Amino acid sequence: MQKRVKKRVGIIGGGASGLICAIVASRLGCEVTIIEKNTKIGRKILASGNGRCNITNKKISAQNYHGQNPSFVSYAIKNFDRIRLENFFTDLGVEFTAIKDDRVFPMSLQASTIVDFLHDGCLEEGVKIYTHSEVKKVIKRDKFIVKKSDRDFKFDALVVASGSAAMPSLGATFIGYEIARSFSHTINPLFASLVQLKSDDPFCKKSSGVKIEAFLKLFVETKLEKEISGDLLFTDYGLSGLSILDISREASFALLKEKSVFIQIDLLPSISLSSLRNILKKKSKKFKNKPLSLWLNGMLHKKIVLSLIEKLKFNKERTLTTKEIHALSYAIKNLRIEIKDTKGIKSAEVMAGGVDCTQIDPKTMESKLHKGLYFIGEVLDVDADRGGYNLHWAFASGYIAGTSLGVV
Ligand SMILES: Cc1cc2nc3c(=O)[nH]c(=O)nc-3n(C[C@H](O)[C@H](O)[C@H](O)COP(=O)(O)OP(=O)(O)OC[C@H]3O[C@@H](n4cnc5c(N)ncnc54)[C@H](O)[C@@H]3O)c2cc1C
Known part of the structure; x- marks a missing residue:
């Protein structure tokens, strides 16, 4: 045979x-x-x-x-x-x-x-x-x-x-x-x-090492591309964490097409904008003799507080005006970070x-x-x-x- x-x-x-x-x-x-x-x-x-x-x-x-x-x-x-x-x-x-x-x-x-x-x-x-x-x-x-x-x-x-x-x-x-x-x-x-994202916004570097639970919106040009909740890590180079990996494909594709990419971060997703505004108003009155950098730590990580104060160019030693309270609460709910690049194939x-x-x-x-x-x-x-x-x-x-x- x-x-x-x-x-x-x-x-x-x-x-x-x-x-x-x-x-x-x-x-x-x-x-x-x-x-x-x-x-x-x-x-x-x-x-x-x-x-x-x-x-x-x-x-x-x-x-x-x-x-x-x-x-x-x-x-x-x-x-x-x-x-x-x-x-x-x-x-x-x-x-x-x-x-x-x-x-x-x-x-x-x-x-x-x-x-x-x-x-x-x-x-x-x-x-x-x-x-x-x-x-x-x-x-x-x-x-x-x-x-x-x-x-x-x-x-x-x-x-x-x-x-x-x-x-x-x-x-x-x-x-x-x-x-x-x-x-x-x-x-x-x-x-x-499934890659980390780079940004040269000083907020990221200043808040480096801080991990939070956030709600993110990815904008390509002016269009809302994707929304996601999850952990977010600020780093020296930009943004990391599972939520970032989960929106990185859309961001990476847009960057490949040379489009502008922004991530809007809700730093306190469990509170609505109006509640946050009311809390901040009350706190700012109650702690009027204490620096902003101190009393805001009761709600947000110290590094985030300092980064926000710097981004909004507030005087951290004095009480907030009503206009500033509105600007601060808006920034906490809608922090905008521009994405310049991904960490590339070495990290993907x-x-x-x-x-x-x-x-x-x-x-x-x-x-x-x-x-x-x-x-x-x-x-x-x-x-x-x-x-x-x-x-x-x-x-x-x-x-x-x-x-x-x-x-x-
Ligand atoms: C850090 C990390 C974590 C991940 N975690 C998960 C996870 O938890 N779940 C999930 O679903 N996916 C995960 N992935 C993705 C997943 O590992 C890949 O999608 C999957 O391994 C792809 O399988 P593959 O056989 O196509 O390639 P690979 O598994 O990469 O195998 C390709 C092989 O080809 C070899 N090779 C390359 N070039 C040559 C060459 N010239 N000559 C001979 N051999 C060569 C490589 O050494 C490699 O062994 C992860 C990936 C990474 C990098």
Whole structure:
């Protein structure tokens, strides 16, 4: 009997999407090799969710995803939904727990659990893993030839799972986009997402280190783009905190288009403007012999008080006039900070933009331009909200590609 020759599959990148793809394709009979630049696989998984790995979310839909063709994700997240993802990992040995905001984590609350079990799954299926091996180029003759500094690999099918360029300190590179371009794929404009924002407003620097619960409005030019509540951290360079990460995509996109971006902050969201005005009036009367910088500390952080006094150019030693009370209460409810830039790809958790999804088959992740060439994970023009959706996409797209590779 003639022995069937196994399909040789090369995967560039041993991250979330590449590792799951490798396990699935191997189980379906492919001979799989992962080529990974870092000395260890899964570095971004290890950094995810502050080392706890927010792997998916109990509420997941195409609306959590962005890009020029957001409905592209629908097939993958329907066919590899949250339950399938959990079952896949439970089968490897991982248990899960859901905490705040329906976010799902491994029960151990350790990201290393996910990497260890994926690694073990690869070894069990006989996946060859080459670490410390940076891919420099790919060419196509009768096979895909993957070039790294010291040797070439030949594959029947090639999966680009090299992620986005966000956070080069974790191994991220532009190689995925370069390979895509060399195979005539379009790369949609890249910009940082889930990233801190820069401002040169002295208020930020003066209030550096202060974290508050705030209500934010993002304005692009004069249009209100997004509103959000959450924690906000003032820093030397500008603004950080979860609320900022959650509006950073819209801000980053507007900055890419060279539009003006402002964030309006409600520093005391639990009090209405009129109540605040009344409180300030009473306090200013009661404490008329005490400096403003002292009595306002009863409501706001000391640093914020000093920054406000400086921004409004008040005399901190004397009582406020009625006009000043109006100006102060308005500023507390509507502090306006101009955003100049994002902290960029060095700090971004995610990169928006990437390989144009209209050139990829959503049911297989195979290129519509080159048979046998696949793109999965964040290298594609798919990015998502914070909350486990990015990793879910990496795993879902990797699973879909792995299944498709196994079809003879
Ligand atoms: C700090 C941080 C925290 C995050 N937290 C979360 C979270 O809690 N939940 C969530 O859903 N998402 C989170 N994300 C996003 C999530 O980690 C990514 O979306 C996901 O890892 C993307 O998977 P991927 O397989 O496409 O790419 P990656 O996981 O980045 O894998 C790509 C792999 O390719 C390798 N590679 C790159 N270039 C080359 C080359 N030239 N040759 C060989 N190998 C190469 C890289 O070293 C890497 O191992 C976080 C990201 C960061 C940076």
